[in-house]
Amino acid sequence: MSFEFRVEATAGCARKGRLITPHGEVETPVFMPVGTLASVKGASQDILEDLGVQILLGNTYHLYLRPGIEQVRKLGGLHRFMSWNRAILTDSGGFQVFSLNDLRKVTEEGVMFRSHLDGSSHFFSPESAMEAQIGLGADIIMAFDECTEHPASGERVRQSMELTLRWAERSKRYFEAHKHEVPWANHAGPDIPSRQPGEARRLAKLPSAEPARRPAPTSADATQALFGIVQGGMDPALRQESAQRTIETGFPGYAIGGLSVGEPRALTREIVEATIQHLPADKPRYLMGVGTPEEIVEYATLGIDMMDCVLPTRAARHGLLFTSEGKVSIKQARYAGDQGPLDPRCGCRVCVRYSRAYLRHLYASNEVLAQVLNTIHNLSFYLDTMRAVRHSIELGEKVRSLSEVWSPPEP
Amino acid sequence: MSFEFRVEATAGCARKGRLITPHGEVETPVFMPVGTLASVKGASQDILEDLGVQILLGNTYHLYLRPGIEQVRKLGGLHRFMSWNRAILTDSGGFQVFSLNDLRKVTEEGVMFRSHLDGSSHFFSPESAMEAQIGLGADIIMAFDECTEHPASGERVRQSMELTLRWAERSKRYFEAHKHEVPWANHAGPDIPSRQPGEARRLAKLPSAEPARRPAPTSADATQALFGIVQGGMDPALRQESAQRTIETGFPGYAIGGLSVGEPRALTREIVEATIQHLPADKPRYLMGVGTPEEIVEYATLGIDMMDCVLPTRAARHGLLFTSEGKVSIKQARYAGDQGPLDPRCGCRVCVRYSRAYLRHLYASNEVLAQVLNTIHNLSFYLDTMRAVRHSIELGEKVRSLSEVWSPPEP
Numbered sequence: 001m002s003f004e005f006r007v008e009a010t011a012g013c014a015r016k017g018r019l020i021t022p023h024g025e026v027e028t029p030v031f032m033p034v035g036t037l038a039s040v041k042g043a044s045q046d047i048l049e050d051l052g053v054q055i056l057l058g059n060t061y062h063l064y065l066r067p068g069i070e071q072v073r074k075l076g077g078l079h080r081f082m083s084w085n086r087a088i089l090t091d092s093g094g095f096q097v098f099s100l101n102d103l104r105k106v107t108e109e110g111v112m113f114r115s116h117l118d119g120s121s122h123f124f125s126p127e128s129a130m131e132a133q134i135g136l137g138a139d140i141i142m143a144f145d146e147c148t149e150h151p152a153s154g155e156r157v158r159q160s161m162e163l164t165l166r167w168a169e170r171s172k173r174y175f176e177a178h179k180h181e182v183p184w185a186n187h188a189g190p191d192i193p194s195r196q197p198g199e200a201r202r203l204a205k206l207p208s209a210e211p212a213r214r215p216a217p218t219s220a221d222a223t224q225a226l227f228g229i230v231q232g233g234m235d236p237a238l239r240q241e242s243a244q245r246t247i248e249t250g251f252p253g254y255a256i257g258g259l260s261v262g263e264p265r266a267l268t269r270e271i272v273e274a275t276i277q278h279l280p281a282d283k284p285r286y287l288m289g290v291g292t293p294e295e296i297v298e299y300a301t302l303g304i305d306m307m308d309c310v311l312p313t314r315a316a317r318h319g320l321l322f323t324s325e326g327k328v329s330i331k332q333a334r335y336a337g338d339q340g341p342l343d344p345r346c347g348c349r350v351c352v353r354y355s356r357a358y359l360r361h362l363y364a365s366n367e368v369l370a371q372v373l374n375t376i377h378n379l380s381f382y383l384d385t386m387r388a389v390r391h392s393i394e395l396g397e398k399v400r401s402l403s404e405v406w407s408p409p410e411p
Numbered sequence: 412m413s414f415e416f417r418v419e420a421t422a423g424c425a426r427k428g429r430l431i432t433p434h435g436e437v438e439t440p441v442f443m444p445v446g447t448l449a450s451v452k453g454a455s456q457d458i459l460e461d462l463g464v465q466i467l468l469g470n471t472y473h474l475y476l477r478p479g480i481e482q483v484r485k486l487g488g489l490h491r492f493m494s495w496n497r498a499i500l501t502d503s504g505g506f507q508v509f510s511l512n513d514l515r516k517v518t519e520e521g522v523m524f525r526s527h528l529d530g531s532s533h534f535f536s537p538e539s540a541m542e543a544q545i546g547l548g549a550d551i552i553m554a555f556d557e558c559t560e561h562p563a564s565g566e567r568v569r570q571s572m573e574l575t576l577r578w579a580e581r582s583k584r585y586f587e588a589h590k591h592e593v594p595w596a597n598h599a600g601p602d603i604p605s606r607q608p609g610e611a612r613r614l615a616k617l618p619s620a621e622p623a624r625r626p627a628p629t630s631a632d633a634t635q636a637l638f639g640i641v642q643g644g645m646d647p648a649l650r651q652e653s654a655q656r657t658i659e660t661g662f663p664g665y666a667i668g669g670l671s672v673g674e675p676r677a678l679t680r681e682i683v684e685a686t687i688q689h690l691p692a693d694k695p696r697y698l699m700g701v702g703t704p705e706e707i708v709e710y711a712t713l714g715i716d717m718m719d720c721v722l723p724t725r726a727a728r729h730g731l732l733f734t735s736e737g738k739v740s741i742k743q744a745r746y747a748g749d750q751g752p753l754d755p756r757c758g759c760r761v762c763v764r765y766s767r768a769y770l771r772h773l774y775a776s777n778e779v780l781a782q783v784l785n786t787i788h789n790l791s792f793y794l795d796t797m798r799a800v801r802h803s804i805e806l807g808e809k810v811r812s813l814s815e816v817w818s819p820p821e822p
Contacts, residue, residue, distance in 0.1 A: 039773060039780045046760060067747065067772045075750060075768055083764045336478065339486060349457060353494045357486055361478045362450060368782055369450045 003139070003225035003252050005284045005305075009394045013276070013303040016393040019055070019284060021087040021139035022184070022222035023079060026054040027390055028284065029300035031382045032089060032308040036062050038072075038082040041313050042375035045084050050349075051376070051383055055087035055139075057308045060132050061096035064122075065115055069135040077137030077183035089308075090138040092129045092171075092229075095257075095289070098147045106146065108163070126170035130178065130226075137183045138224065142255060143171035145229040150261045157233035161242050164231045168249050175226045182223050227253040227286060234267055236274035243278035254279050255286040256304075269298070276303050293322050293385055294402045300389045301399055312382045316374035319363045322381045324406035328356075330374070335360040345406060348380035414550070414636035414663050416695045416716075420805045424687070424714040427804040430466070430695060432498040432550035433595070433633035434490060437465040438801055439695065440711035442793045443500060443719040447473045449483075449493040452724050453786035456495050461760075462787070462794055466498040466550075468719045471543050472507035475533075476526055480546040488548030488594030500719075501549040503540045503582075503640075506668075506700070509558045517557065519574070537581035541589065541637075548594045549635065553666060554582035556640040561672045568644035572653050575642045579660050586637045593634050638664040638697060645678055647685035654689035665690050666697040667715075680709065687714050704733050704796055705813045711800045712810055723793045727785035730774045733792045735817035739767075741785070746771040756817060759791035 004020040005028075019026040033040045033048065036059045040048060048056070058078055063069065075081045078088055094111075097104055101113040110125030124132075126144040133141035144167050148160040179185075228251035232238035246254060256275050259268050272287060279285050286306035287299050296307050312322065319331040323343035328335075330342075338356035350359075350373045362370035385405055392399045399405060415431040416439075430437040444451045444459065446467045451459060459467070469489055474480065486492045489499055505522075508515055512524040521536030535543075537555040544552035555578050559571040590596075639662035643649035657665060667686050670679050683698060690696050697717035698710050707718050723733065730742040734754035739746075741753070749767035761770075761784045773781035796816055803810045810816060 037772075037776045037778055038769070039776075039778045042779050042783075044780060044783060045764065066776050067768075071747065071768075074748065075766070081766075081769055081772075083766070083769065336482065337485065353456065355486070355492075355494075357478075357482075358449070358492055358494065361448075361492075365448045365450075365477050367448055367450045368453050368779060369455060371779055372453075372455060372783060 002222035011393045028305040032057045042371045060093035073135035088138040089140040092142040092144040126167040127174040130174040229255045229257040239275045253284040260289045312378035316378045350377040413633035422804045439716040453782045471504035484546035499549040500551040503553040503555040537578040538585045541585040640666045640668040650686045664695040723789035727789045761788040
């Protein structure tokens with residue numbers, strides 16, 4: 001068995017669990033940082049490990065264009081290519097095809113689209129999206145779906161949902177026939193060759209040495225897990241039908257797609273609640289593309305196990321920082337002389353070491369270190385938030401909001 | 412005594428020594444990474460510490476414009492502002508005034524120049540350059556000099572040298588009268604307040620904690636050291652005269668300025684040799700603005716103790732990497748499938764972990780991690796090179812070239 005999900009504790013609807021993947025375990029509810037092009041922009045893999053990241057998200061669409069699936073596959077898959085030996089999830093490319101391409105053409109067979117880089121024509125089908133994701137070799141991969149736009153007519157939402165259901169079956173069929181082609185299949189040993197200090201440092205005159213990096217071995221029959229995606233627009237009845245019919249096809253995990261596409265937040269919540277109740281309790285539930293710090297706490301309390309969003313890393317690049325005291329726009333002149341830490345309740349390496357004045361200076365001076373440090377803090381804030389949520393669930397405590405997570409303990 | 416230099420071993424003209432500064436010791440010969448705007452572009456202070464950086468260079472001209480001297484002074488000086496508790500050296504601003512300003516106007520009193528950021532007018536004199544450097548509070552600061560252009564007539568070089576000598580006296584006079592105004596003067600305790608894990612992490616629900624950073628205390632009477640700068644263009648006789656008269660004024664260290672300004676490398680070497688022989692053996696010798704990996708080895712063998720250059724960090728940003736096998740332009744398509752490490756003889760965290768294929772992908776995709784990783788490797792290569800040179804001197808071995816430094820040991 002190469003993929004497993006265990007629910008270890010519950011508090012209300014929220015669950016604390018554990019994904020067991022060929023590249024290590026992932027404690028849930030989990031927020032997955034986005035590493036679009038095999039890199040979480042601004043954060044090195046060492047830093048991500050130090051932050052406690054257990055799973056990263058990669059974008060099939062972007063990696064398909066650069067450096068190309070075949071290139072990554074030949075280099076041993078995404079884990080080895082980017083030297084990341086913990087878990088990875090890839091999306092199917094569907095969302096980017098829909099969001100980055102105004103000229104896409106959807107047929108029963110698949111989607112014709114143009115590269116946002118050079119305008120060249122490409123085609124994704126359920127089969128080719130599976131082939132791409134098998135070549136990349138993430139631990140968890142996603143069925144190829146159509147992300148229904150919002151707003152859309154009832155008829156349009158139903159047709160789109162039906163297409164996604166047919167594509168889910170085709171995704172699964174292709175996956176089952178080809179899943180053992182994953183680049184690291186049947187590799188019993190470590191899949192990232194790491195050099196020993198003695199090998200690495202043949203410079204005789206230098207006495208010091210780096211510690212060796214030893215990846216966790218993958219088991220001999222390990223392969224990927226394919227998740228299904230529930231669509232159905234903003235219609236609870238269609239969401240229920242989509243959930244039930246996706247479950248009939250059968251997957252080891254279920255995602256809720258087609259949300260956070262411009263609808264009001266109350267509606268997102270309503271649809272999440274309406275969908276979750278039809279998803280099996282013993283399988284992981286992944287809400288795609290959310291959210292703010294407040295939202296990731298809220299959805300975890302509803303029973304969501306996995307989330308991803310570019311918000312913490314993208315906001316960091318724009319000087320927008322999430323703290324226990326609310327959002328901080330570090331570019332503001334008011335911080336130029338502020339000797340305090342960015343977030344006095346945060347223990348990340350940025351908050352422990354640097355002042356708001358210094359972070360403001362770096363941002364105002366367009367120093368690359370601004371992006372690096374801002375990204376580390378925002379990711380730390382998201383990960384610490386989820387860590388605290390998991391801890392509360394473990395204690396059987398209901399977490400109600402972000403501010404409760406970050407409030408000081410009662411005296 | 413807040414500044415001291417000890418020669419601990421020699422091999423030919425080369426010396427291994429130690430600078431003792433109010434912010435720690437610096438082993439020489441040393442290469443000083445450049446942190447123009449209170450940041451070594453792409454490398455966080457943690458990384459610099461891990462690389463073994465003992466001294467950084469800051470640029471007075473750039474810091475004067477952003478965030479401003481008074482701002483840094485109010486925030487406790489440059490060490491505290493950027494949270495760097497090891498040694499810092501600042502230049503006087505003279506070189507940037509000359510290299511970045513075509514419209515500068517030099518008088519006996521000083522230099523009128525325009526900001527490269529907004530064109531605003533500013534004036535640096537020996538006194539104001541000292542005031543600025545005292546406000547920044549580096550451990551080692553530089554006299555205000557005129558960097559003579561090359562080529563220049565004999566008469567022009569002499570007049571420029573005489574001006575630099577008069578400015579050296581004015582720099583010293585101002586410095587002696589004001590040196591106890593350094594922001595960290597008379598602070599017997601740590602000058603960077605660091606939070607305890609208990610203070611930092613008041614988030615009760617999180618059990619883990621970061622280690623506290625405890626800066627080294629500065630002694631109660633510690634202050635800065637002002638170095639003189641030898642000019643004299645490409646004329647050995649004028650260099651000798653400049654050295655002798657600068658020594659008459661009297662400084663705890665001497666820099667060789669006005670080189671690496673476009674002259675052939677053989678001439679640079681000739682002038683360095685012609686100047687060094689007139690500098691006192693018991694004082695540190697700083698060759699400003701050099702050089703390539705080959706050059707820093709060469710100048711160390713001639714008896715230079717300190718060097719600085721933007722080359723490793725700037726080249727990194729352009730994908731040019733220095734290795735034991737020569738220069739690597741990582742953007743080249745030939746590296747797209749190269750699974751080997753950037754430099755098989757290097758033990759830095761980049762070479763131990765990532766492949767050339769991944770580094771090439773990051774650069775080609777314009778990922779910010781490219782700059783971060785390239786910068787770490789290039790700095791590591793420079794620092795390891797100097798470390799090996801020091802080790803050789805300690806063993807009494809003459810080091811002749813970079814390739815000798817990085818050659819594998821004899822079987």
